[in-house]
Amino acid sequence: MSAWNLQAELTALKEAALYRQPRALDASGGPRVFCSNDYLGLAQHPRVREALALAAQVEGVGSSGAHLVTGHRVLHDRLAVALARWTGRERALTFSTGYMANIGVLQALVGRGDAVFSDQFNHASLIDGARLSRATVVPYRHNDLEDLERHLKTVRARRRLIVTDAVFSMDGDLAPLRELAEVAARHDAWLMVDDAHGIGVLGKDGAGTLSSLALSAAQAPVLVGTLGKALGTFGAFVAGSAELIEYLVQRARSYMFTTAPPPALAAATLASLELVRNEPERRAHLQRLVAQFRDGAQALGLPLMPSATPIQPLWVGEAETALVQSRALERAGFLVTAIRPPTVPKGGARLRITLSAAHSAQDVDDLLEALAKLDLP
Ligand SMILES: Cc1ncc(COP(=O)(O)O)c(C=O)c1O
Structure with a gap:
């Protein structure tokens, strides 16, 4: 096979559930985003x-x-x-x-x-x-x-x-x-x-x-x-x-x-x-959301990781499973990207949930409700 057979490598990525595609978001609507790094909600201020x-x-x-x-x-x-x-x-x-x-x-x-x-x-x-x-x-x-x-x-x-x-x-x-x-x-x-x-x-x-x-x-x-x-x-x-x-x-x-x-x-x-x-109240609100999310996720028995910051990943393990769960969340109206190798080690795929001061307590409750319906390890 030619060393230039790029298609073969692309196909292999797809087969391993490691293929990635940019998701075009529209500022005028779409899923509620729970994976951005806009922690204080200032990108739209x-x-x-x-x-x-x-x-x-x-x-x-x-x-x-x-x-x-x-x-x-x-x-x-x-x-x-x-x-x-x-x-x-x-x-x-x-x-x-x-x-x-x-x-x-x-x-x-x-x-x-x-x-x-x-x-x-x-x-x-x-x-x-x-x-x-x-x-x-x-x-x-x-x-x-x-x-x-x-x-x-x-x-x-x-x-x-x-x-x-x-x-x-x-x-x-x-x-x-x-x-x-x-x-x-x-x-x-x-x-x-x-x-x-x-x-x-x-x-x-x-x-x-x-x-x-x-x-x-x-x-x-x-x-x-x-x-x-x-x-x-x-x-x-x-x-x-x-x-x-x-x-x-x-x-x-x-x-x-x-x-x-x-x-x-x-x-x-x-x-x-x-x-x-x-405006320190943005940070205070964000910290309350983090606590609310962790309490709720713990009560649901979700695979939380030890983090006190707005980055609250849920451990999934297999890349394929992470992708399936991310798609299920999107159907429920929440964007949470599946993080897969090589971003994380092999077998360490996860749903990287991030909280933002732009979220409300209701947003977090709604997300928890959607997560409760997933089949997580
Ligand atoms: C820890 C860390 N350092 C550096 C960067 C790169 O920053 P930038 O997106 O501005 O290139 C990122 C993410 O993008 C990051 O998570």
């Missing part, structure tokens, strides 16, 4: 939409160039300053996406002769960034400090970087960040934390998981946050010392060699940041 539209009227749409050429605008600076202040770091640098932030930071900070110690459940962008960096990649068992420390004792390298999600994207559980920072300090390593799912949701003013634990830039030098989830817009940032950020400006290829994001997007994020900081 009138003030965020208005900020985007007004700024586009003044600034135009495209930035027309890379940050270091002609694409950088005052709005980008304003956003970076606001993000640094919010997260309690000296400086921040915005990137077009979280994926690009992670690969850019990893490529900039480590290379041949260095080592990246990476939690086995880390997001794909961290895994890809570590691979692209050409550093030695040392995976450690999920949240297992002993395993990490064992590797740190044996792997010699010039720079050693421990990399972890703060809130694991497909599990919803938290990394033991305080302990990881201590391990890092003991071994002269740096800690890089991807807080894509904690930023906006956890901590005082929603400033994220590191802020909720009062971990300083000395303890966790590299903080990555995304803007397309709880902030409801698009993009990402890295926050840290002024020196780190200056280094990334000079070295992060995914910052240097790409068109800067539309400046109006920065205006939208600034508006959404105001809402995140000044």
Whole structure:
């Protein structure tokens, strides 16, 4: 068979229930969505939409160039300053996406002769960034400090970087960040934390998981946050010392060699940041929904996973079963995507339910009622 027989591979994916298709949603209606990352319900907020539209009227749409050429605008600076202040770091640098932030930071900070110690459940962008960096990649068992420390004792390298999600994207559980920072300090390593799912949701003013634990830039030098989830817009940032950020400006290829994001997007994020900081009731409502969902799911005997965050996956196991259950939910009017390998390990398929401050208590009750009718393991 020709090596170019792509159809054979596509067919194999279908047969293994691993084929994926984008689902086109329509803002004017459709199923109730319980799998988005819009945790605070800000993607549709009138003030965020208005900020985007007004700024586009003044600034135009495209930035027309890379940050270091002609694409950088005052709005980008304003956003970076606001993000640094919010997260309690000296400086921040915005990137077009979280994926690009992670690969850019990893490529900039480590290379041949260095080592990246990476939690086995880390997001794909961290895994890809570590691979692209050409550093030695040392995976450690999920949240297992002993395993990490064992590797740190044996792997010699010039720079050693421990990399972890703060809130694991497909599990919803938290990394033991305080302990990881201590391990890092003991071994002269740096800690890089991807807080894509904690930023906006956890901590005082929603400033994220590191802020909720009062971990300083000395303890966790590299903080990555995304803007397309709880902030409801698009993009990402890295926050840290002024020196780190200056280094990334000079070295992060995914910052240097790409068109800067539309400046109006920065205006939208600034508006959404105001809402995140000044309306703590969104987080309080969200936490109540999480508790309501967990209590209800427990009472129904559903296969909950140990998570206290808005990411509340239900363990299914087989990819095929997850797909069947996801389709049944959609027929009942709820969109919950089936998460299957390679996003999660083989045999670890799940329904990744996420809650949002845009949901009501009634929405959660209705979802529980639909879940009760499923045939879950
Ligand atoms: C933990 C984590 N990091 C990074 C990303 C990538 O962010 P973005 O969607 O902005 O590329 C995601 C999800 O998309 C994520 O879940």
